[in-house]
Amino acid sequence: MTVDEQTLSKLLRLKRHEQPPPGYYDDFLREFQTRQRAELLRRPAWRIALDRLEAFSSQFFTVARVSYATASFAVLCAAGILTVKMVQHPGNGVGATVATLTDGRASNQPAQLAQVISAPRGAGMNTMLVPNIRIPDALLNASAQPMGDGQRPRYILDTRPASYEPPFSF
Amino acid sequence: MTDEPAPNEDARLVARTQAGDPAAFDALVVKYSPRLYGLVYNMTSNHEDTNDLLQDVFAKAYRSIAGFRGNSAFYTWIHSIAVNMSINFLKKRGRRMTMSLDDMDAGIENDKDFIELTSSTNPVREADLSELQQRLNEAMMKLSYDHRAVVTMFDIQGMPHAEIAKILGVSEGTVRSRLFYAHRQLQNYLEEFH
Numbered sequence: 001m002t003v004d005e006q007t008l009s010k011l012l013r014l015k016r017h018e019q020p021p022p023g024y025y026d027d028f029l030r031e032f033q034t035r036q037r038a039e040l041l042r043r044p045a046w047r048i049a050l051d052r053l054e055a056f057s058s059q060f061f062t063v064a065r066v067s068y069a070t071a072s073f074a075v076l077c078a079a080g081i082l083t084v085k086m087v088q089h090p091g092n093g094v095g096a097t098v099a100t101l102t103d104g105r106a107s108n109q110p111a112q113l114a115q116v117i118s119a120p121r122g123a124g125m126n127t128m129l130v131p132n133i134r135i136p137d138a139l140l141n142a143s144a145q146p147m148g149d150g151q152r153p154r155y156i157l158d159t160r161p162a163s164y165e166p167p168f169s170f
Numbered sequence: 171m172t173d174e175p176a177p178n179e180d181a182r183l184v185a186r187t188q189a190g191d192p193a194a195f196d197a198l199v200v201k202y203s204p205r206l207y208g209l210v211y212n213m214t215s216n217h218e219d220t221n222d223l224l225q226d227v228f229a230k231a232y233r234s235i236a237g238f239r240g241n242s243a244f245y246t247w248i249h250s251i252a253v254n255m256s257i258n259f260l261k262k263r264g265r266r267m268t269m270s271l272d273d274m275d276a277g278i279e280n281d282k283d284f285i286e287l288t289s290s291t292n293p294v295r296e297a298d299l300s301e302l303q304q305r306l307n308e309a310m311m312k313l314s315y316d317h318r319a320v321v322t323m324f325d326i327q328g329m330p331h332a333e334i335a336k337i338l339g340v341s342e343g344t345v346r347s348r349l350f351y352a353h354r355q356l357q358n359y360l361e362e363f364h
Binding site: 007010011016018 | 326
């Protein structure tokens with residue numbers, strides 16, 4: 001007998017009637033849930049501990065978030081107040097310090113001047129507003145030279161060399 | 171069996187599962203276990219293997235559902251997992267195969283195909299039909315895994331070519347070609363029997 005295409009298709013379709021025993025699918029779901037729970041218990045101890053820690057810390061999450069925001073706000077306020085004070089009292093800046101050092105008495109101390117100007121940022125509150133600056137040696141040497149006749153004192157103000165001599169190129 | 175489930179309902183259940191509702195995934199298990207049972211069972215021809223494999227299929231789907239982005243329907247996605255896991259299982263099992271077939275349900279006697287095949291005008295008689303079915307099961311096991319998957323989904327489960335192509339990640343032409351070749355092989359095997 002030849003099994004033609006049509007007969008073969010019918011035979012294959014009849015295989016749909018091969019079914020598991022009655023109630024199998026209900027048991028299947030229960031078995032699946034049991035296996036899932038068993039799988040959860042078989043997880044490594046570190047993973048279970050991590051999950052528990054996450055669950056425990058989640059109840060404090062809101063408080064932690066508020067604390068973080070408050071701390072950030074406080075830091076911003078402090079920075080703002082500090083900036084306002086610096087603007088109101090510019091004499092407290094590095095420039096003033098440098099001017100004092102270079103004012104006559106210090107004119108023969110170029111090394112000390114350079115040390116103050118190029119001090120690292122964290123060295124003191126006043127240096128926070130000024131980055132590390134290297135003054136050219138020529139300039140330092142010039143200010144270190146003893147003043148001759150007709151020469152007026154030179155100053156360095158706000159990190160920039162300045163002079164009382166009237167500028168020629170304005 | 172052939173009607174595709176509503177994708178919106180599946181998408182809602184998937185979203186709820188992803189949000190951490192295990193009951194939603196239970197609903198998906200209830201919905202898809204009969205369909206996937208048929209797929210895996212006809213691939214393995216063994217009830218116990220099918221049961222274990224199907225448990226693993228749903229467990230894997232549950233573990234991976236967080237990464238399911240909905241680029242394909244859940245229906246396609248879960249079928250792909252089932253087919254791939256069945257093929258991997260069969261490769262590992264190799265020749266160590268025992269057939270443990272399920273019984274035909276009572277509904278077969280009312281099936282149009284059964285009535286036609288066992289009618290007086292048809293050369294196949296009821297006694298022959300039982301033997302023929304057994305022979306067909308053996309022939310199915312002689313097909314390659316890819317061919318068996320296509321025959322199972324198209325002929326037994328009644329899925330359209332396009333859906334099978336999506337599940338297997340091949341073109342519709344490949345599906346048709348595999349079907350043609352598989353049918354030839356099955357016919358040859360059944361002819362040898364007579």
